[in-house]
Amino acid sequence: MVQKLDQKLPVANEYLLLSGGVREGVVDMDLDELSVYARGTDYDMDFTLLVPALKLHDRNQPVTLDMRHSALGHSWLSLRLFDEVTINKWKDCCTIVDHINGTTNYFFSPTMVADWFYQSISLVLLEVQKKPQRGMPKVEKVERNGTIISVILGVGSSRMLYDIVPVVSFKGWPAVAQSWLMENHFWDGKITEEEVISGFYLVPACSFKGRKENEWRLSFARSEVQLKKCISTSLMQAYQACKAIIIKLLSRPKAISPYHLRSIMLWACDRLPSNYLSQDDYSAHFLLGLIDDLQHCLVNKMCPNYFIPQCNMLEHLSDETAMLHARKLSSVRSDPTEHLRTTIEHAKAANRLTVELQWRGSSNNLPSPQSDAGGENQPDDRLAKKLQQLVTENPGKSISVFINPDDVTRPHFRIDDKFF
Numbered sequence: 001m002v003q004k005l006d007q008k009l010p011v012a013n014e015y016l017l018l019s020g021g022v023r024e025g026v027v028d029m030d031l032d033e034l035s036v037y038a039r040g041t042d043y044d045m046d047f048t049l050l051v052p053a054l055k056l057h058d059r060n061q062p063v064t065l066d067m068r069h070s071a072l073g074h075s076w077l078s079l080r081l082f083d084e085v086t087i088n089k090w091k092d093c094c095t096i097v098d099h100i101n102g103t104t105n106y107f108f109s110p111t112m113v114a115d116w117f118y119q120s121i122s123l124v125l126l127e128v129q130k131k132p133q134r135g136m137p138k139v140e141k142v143e144r145n146g147t148i149i150s151v152i153l154g155v156g157s158s159r160m161l162y163d164i165v166p167v168v169s170f171k172g173w174p175a176v177a178q179s180w181l182m183e184n185h186f187w188d189g190k191i192t193e194e195e196v197i198s199g200f201y202l203v204p205a206c207s208f209k210g211r212k213e214n215e216w217r218l219s220f221a222r223s224e225v226q227l228k229k230c231i232s233t234s235l236m237q238a239y240q241a242c243k244a245i246i247i248k249l250l251s252r253p254k255a256i257s258p259y260h261l262r263s264i265m266l267w268a269c270d271r272l273p274s275n276y277l278s279q280d281d282y283s284a285h286f287l288l289g290l291i292d293d294l295q296h297c298l299v300n301k302m303c304p305n306y307f308i309p310q311c312n313m314l315e316h317l318s319d320e321t322a323m324l325h326a327r328k329l330s331s332v333r334s335d336p337t338e339h340l341r342t343t344i345e346h347a348k349a350a351n352r353l354t355v356e357l358q359w360r361g362s363s364n365n366l367p368s369p370q371s372d373a374g375g376e377n378q379p380d381d382r383l384a385k386k387l388q389q390l391v392t393e394n395p396g397k398s399i400s401v402f403i404n405p406d407d408v409t410r411p412h413f414r415i416d417d418k419f420f
Helices: 002-006 084-093 110-130 175-182 221-228 233-249 258-271 283-300 319-334 336-362 382-393
Strands: 016-019 045-056 064-066 074-078 094-098 104-108 138-145 148-155 158-171 199-203 216-219 399-404 407-415
Touching (some): 002 110, 016 221, 045 110, 045 199, 110 148, 199 221, 233 283, 233 319, 258 283
Antiparallel strands (some): 074 216, 094 104, 158 199, 199 216
């Protein structure tokens, strides 16, 4: 529906839906501008949806990534070499630079794209709410969080949080990350290089000293989906536990994000022997190891990006903030069991709240606060449950959904190469 408003979005587009919201560290974006949402209180399931505003998948398409003005891992995107149609379509979302020689350069602006995207989504959701259809989710909340649009949808008795991110999608691999391919990695022989380097994104996030209106951040979310297939269950359990602890403990000031921890885990996979990492009963060892590695990063103010190792993601951190967080982690390291127990209790409380709301929603006399009372317009949560089942039963597999914009009631799923 957004595509139909002004034809800006590509007609044939590839959306990447990731399990977990931006706050969970599924993409490398800054969390400073994000509102605080709590599982159980505000939502029950969370996802991140990457929506390409520009899809640059044609090998013959000239692309101008201008990194002269940016910190490592960031870039401006010039539309100068694009065709007239593309420039005219997007120039209201560009910053314009006039050169002495009389030429004009259009730089695709992440903040202006996010402005346009938020307005478009808001218009579409208003339209949806005016003409509710059977099976359509109820819009609980639409909120702009920096360059991210957070939408909470009530689907039956479930509340689903979608962090929707406008991105630029590329096929291939950027030159700045080329040297990383020359190294040995834990995934060698488990998945092919073609799977790992199938594409990358620019996400609307800038460096500590960058210009917000021009600077994008390189994201390798597509590759990370593939790498996740090669990580053992016990290490993933340790990562989830460690992430839950740091989200709670290191939330103020916001210096460490779950994405830093994800990078630390990937580096650990490269560094440690595969027979050690594949041990089924080593979750506790892995949790302590991740805490130690994170503490080491804080003390040294050094956390290299996994794909661009020369890019230090903690470079901007002040000594005071780094030591404050390192001291907090020391308390975790001295008694990890107690911190983990507290974190688990919080998760259980959130689950209890979710179940209570869902029970209330299914009661005949008490319609849930997130769904309309009344028969015909009441949305059901079969699609939500179907999605959850697909994700649970197909760990590590690529799941895509084709939705016909003229008939959103009939989704078609593809898992790897199988359609149904």
